[in-house]
Amino acid sequence: MRTHTTRGLLGALAVLTTLSLTVTACGSDGEDTGGGDPRDISAALEEGGKVTVWAWEPTLKKVAEDFEKKYPEVDVELVDAGIADKQYSALQNAIAAGKDAPDVAQIEYYALGQFSIGKTVEDLSSYGAQKYGTTFTPGPWDAVSQGKAIYALPMDSGPMAFFYNKKVFDKHKIAVPTTWDEYVEAARTLHKADPKIFITNDTGDAGATTSLIWQAGGRPYRTDGTDVTIDFADEGTRKYTATWQKLLDEKLVAPISTWSDAWYKGLADGSIATLSIGAWMPANLSSGVPSASGDWRVAPLPQWTKGEKTTAENGGSSLAIPTAAKNKDLAYAFTEFATTGAGATSRIAQGSFPATRADLESRAFLDTRFPYFGGQQANRVFADSARNVGADWSYLPFQVYANSIFNDTVGRAYTSSTTLTDGLKAWQDASVTYGDSHGFTVNR
Known part of the structure; x- marks a missing residue:
């Protein structure tokens, strides 16, 4: 796993100009998400390759290490391309330029519509992501889904x-x-x-x-x-x-x-x-x-x-796959791992607030006492x-x-x-x- 910081893409194009282009040119890469069997990602995991992830969330470092351990043929490269709007500018510029886009990008819920309206992030329903409709709490799931389309998987939430x-x-x-x-x-x-x-x-x-x-x-x-x-x-x-x-x-x-x-x-x-x-x-x-x-x-x-x-809700973010991503199957595998199952558990253990119903309802989570709050079981309130x-x-x-x-x-x-x-x-x-x-x- 590699991590680094980049700021070099910010000068390519202004984000606002890019946004107007994505609204009027709403093409994707042609993936059919209208139904059928979910795409199989097992072959991609066996073959391996590199997945580039743009994110500022520190809990993803451990998730990436665990993912690489489970799938040794995959190399996860974490890139800090700037927090929030700085990353969004870089991401829009990379998409508009047609190169250097990441395979996975962290996008806050309030910003996701900017990318879904322009069809510059993948509709994950082709991977069967709709099965997670009852996995996540209503606020985060509503934020990433529009009708039958699912444009990201929730990382966390901010009730x-x-x-x-x-x-x-x-x-x-x-x-x-x-x-x-x-x-x-x-x-x-x-x-x-x-x-x-x-x-x-x-x-x-x-x-x-x-x-x-x-x-x-x-x-x-x-x-x-x-x-x-x-x-x-x-x-x-x-x-x-x-x-x-x-x-x-x-x-x-x-x-x-x-x-x-x-x-x-x-x-x-x-x-x-x-x-x-x-x-x-x-x-x-x-x-x-x-x-x-x-x-x-x-x-x-x-x-x-x-x-x-x-x-x-106040805050919270998701993981999305840009339509310009090179390794979409591996990208989905990482996104699914990081937001559900072992990845979600790892992030919660590091202090991330869960968007998953099972974790919110678990006895271990609800019974956690916070010394900072005088031993209060604050998770029950959350x-x-x-x-x-x-x-x-x-x-x-x-x-x-x-x-x-x-x-x-x-x-x-x-x-x-x-x-x-x-x-x-x-x-x-x-x-x-x-x-x-x-x-x-x-x-x-």
Whole structure:
């Protein structure tokens, strides 16, 4: 197994230009995925060869070693081509150039539509991937499948939960909020008791915003091929903006960017008291904020309507096979190994949050105690969240671009008198303009 980093493909073509080309030229390499027997990959595994995998996920190193041990004729080359949007740019450029594309690529759920709409990733149903429809939890499976087509296999998931500093809550006699109205009251009480304490941080984040809209029942995006609807005036979005605007108006959230040094410091000293984020967060807390071990706990996400249990996904990624891949059968074999069975178990053991139902329901997983959370069996909260992710969410087929302009539109609500409602309207208008100019039919 070999691993290395490359940045050399970024200059070939602009990703946005490539996207418009893939929308208007939707050809694949001609594979028939309309039915029949699944393709047999056993001969490819016996013959062997090299599989190039573009991914930033560190748990894949052990998976690759295990795969090579099981199939000694196969060489897996792991390449770090950049995280998220940097890799997507490189991947689009390689596909457009017709060479140097990987055999397997890690693609986040929000970005997968950019590749599936242009038919630049394989439909894995020809390999019988549809049999995994009940293997994975609903959120990740919905993200990788469109009708009968399956464009990737889920690696992990990010069902949302509420992380809170119990030490701070106990000191100020704050009850864990079960609704977002209670959350606002808790924010007020905390900040009044100690002006240095904020309920959370927020400087505007596209993923966090869309996840909370998702949980609130908002469905601003609808996609049917190149026919797209964008509407940030629906009821669920209004629930989110009404609540979050109060927090901004009353200056109850810390103006600190997530993943910054100041953010880690705030989580450590208790001045940032909660996080509403994906279930992959524990490893980041334990490694990034070790001094706060024992202070934090996990609870269900606050609800928009009292008594409900609806959640949403925040983050997570898949493994897809570009249509320009050279060794597709070996690529599928690795993808299947890494996301199901032994590969999934290995990644979970390294801290990845499972997208597989069996692992989420296993006694060993559910009974795991987290010393960081005072011995709490936090996986029980996460597993319950995964079962209650709101259905029918979809992203734009150009979500990567849309997220890139979030701070120029919605972000102004955090730095000026612009309201979240106006910011979302500006984001919608800019996204519509982009879609219209890149081959989509956009409704609003």
